[in-house]
Amino acid sequence: MMAAWVKGGATDADAAIEAAAHLFASAKVPVVTGLCADVGALRAAYGLAGVIGASLDPVAAPSLYAELGVLSRTGAMGTTPAEAVGRADLVVVVGNAPWDRPFLQDIAAAKPRRGRAAGSERTILSLGGPSNGQIRHVAYPVEPGGLAVSIAQLRAFAKGHLAGETAYADLARRLVAAHYGVVVYEPGEVGELGVEMLQGLVKDLNDVTRFFALPLADPFQGRALIQVAAWTTGQAPSTGFGRHVPEHDPWRFDGARQVREGEADAALWLSSLPSPRPDWLASLPSVAIVGEGSANATGDTAEIVIAVGVPGESTGGTLWNERRGTLTHSSAAGQPAALTAGAVLDAIRARITAKDSAAC
Amino acid sequence: MSTLTLRQEPPERLDLLNINPLSLGGLSEAEAAKLPVGTSRRGLTLGDCFTIRLDGSDTLTIEGGSSRLDRVGASLDGGTIRVEGDVGQRLGAGMAGGTLTVTGSAGPYSGSGASGGTITIEGDAGDHAGGAVYSAKAGLDGATLVIRGRAGDHLGDRMRRGMLLVGEAGAYAGARMIAGTIAATRVGDHPGYGMRRGTILAGATGALSPTFVETGTHDLVFLRLLARSLRALSPAHADLAAGALKRYSGDLATLSKGELWVAAG
Structure with a gap:
């Protein structure tokens, strides 16, 4: 009525x-x-x-512009949910927001079936996410400066500009070793600066392996x-x-x-x-x-x-x-x-x- | 000297992109009064909001500023504009030459994309001063931007060329800098986040990103040249450049060719 x-x-x-x-x-x-x-x-x-x-x-707007600003200025390397579920042997979940989405259950429940990583196990890593036990994953804490600063530090390790036996050095090694990696995030949570840094990290990783971003839609x-x-x-x-x-x-x-x-x-x-x-x-x-x-x-x-x-x-x-x-x-x-x-x-x-x- | 006197606080944001000494130079006061400046269905014209007195000179004074005056001096390529009061967003955006002075404070995006000339804000500036607007490739791009008061966050975001001198600035000053120089008595947290090249000189900083590493203290000819070039704009900043400084290199997440100089001790 x-x-x-x-x-x-x-x-x-x-x-x-x-x-x-x-x-x-x-x-x-x-x-x-x-x-x-x-x-x-x-x-x-x-x-x-x-x-x-x-x-x-x-x-x-906050989510749209965090993604669009970067896309318009530096470009982006993205993939689709179906490709991520079918091909990824490594999934990096950035922040808290993605953990509430059904997509995470989908990708955690399947293994890669196509491409270079077909048949291998799927590893899920969390950067700055909640420590719940619903989905098996390896958690890496966020830097005091927040997600954007943490992503920058991870990128510096992945580029070889920072070195040492730290958690982020270990995380960077895992990224480089992936056959097909996907980083999942909600742009509004990561913010425009963080998204640009994350896209830069993805581009850097493509010098040595295949890696893509999967920004989740706002609700x-x-x-x-x-x-x-x-x-x-x-x-x-x-x-x-x-x-x-x-x-x-x-x-x-x-x-x-x-x-x-x-x-x-x-x-x-x-x-x-x-x-x-x-x-x-x-x-x-x-x-x-x-x-x-x-x-x-x-x-x-x-x-x-x-x-x-x-x-x-x-x-x-x-x-x-x-x-x-x-x-x-x-x-x-x-x-x-x-x-x-x-x-x-x-x-x-x-x-x-x-x-x-x-x-x- | 031509003069525009604001009669009262405008009922909406006004766009002064096309109001400069050159555009007004060939117009009578009656013709200038018909220039559109409104941004809503009201269809406001220059004459609706300002008392106009023109003498054909290359100097324009705007008496009685307002934070609703957008794009003052935008695309200016010669002459002088002086605003006695505040202005809104995008002060001097895309400016190529000339002199622009604001006695009050400015909104966000001052000097965005400005490639030449000098912009002086005697009060405070909003966020993204000297920073890039949405989807733009660069912020300040060769002009000189002086902010005597305090600037907000994201000062000089994606700045490409030129000199940006400020009293204090908020967080993420010099973020994603491509090149150019920022001098400040103090900047907030995470200066130079994602910077590729360029120089940030600061009397003090907030939290530094872990992707900046200290490279010691240096006595470089460059710093003496920088101090000399700053002297005419601000003796305090020149003294800062001439004093003992610690150098940080970064952002290691990107090209790592940027440098952050912070007063030692």
């Missing part, structure tokens, strides 16, 4: 859409944040942002968003349409900064899939489009709240499929919901366009 609220009072979706259109028609510097949704909703969000001159501030559909952003604007997602052309500027279009410095005057939070609610959402007139049944589907989440179908659960939608490393369609599990996030965003846009036409 769909639900909508305006200023805390329950109403129908049509009234909430009208109120949202009224809000964004008069906003001068609106922000579209979250962007944790299916491809159809993301496309509709771009369409609406273009009409109202909004900027886009994805929740996945907020950032990889779907980046593809929509690329085919829509030719740019990465933190883009603004205030001057009617897409401008890319991750600092300027950081929604939290815009709100903190009093620049934004309205916000749309798109989160038909679960994502953390911005803590600043209540500080300005805002619209929340959230998944039905979620904890945020209540009247006090934002000034205007519209509950919509959850992609892959109560409505169909195209989502990032981490296991396959591509976009795939996920059907509704049961009776499809009546309203989707994409339809709501298109309806808001249509109302604003109609208002503009009437005003001419």
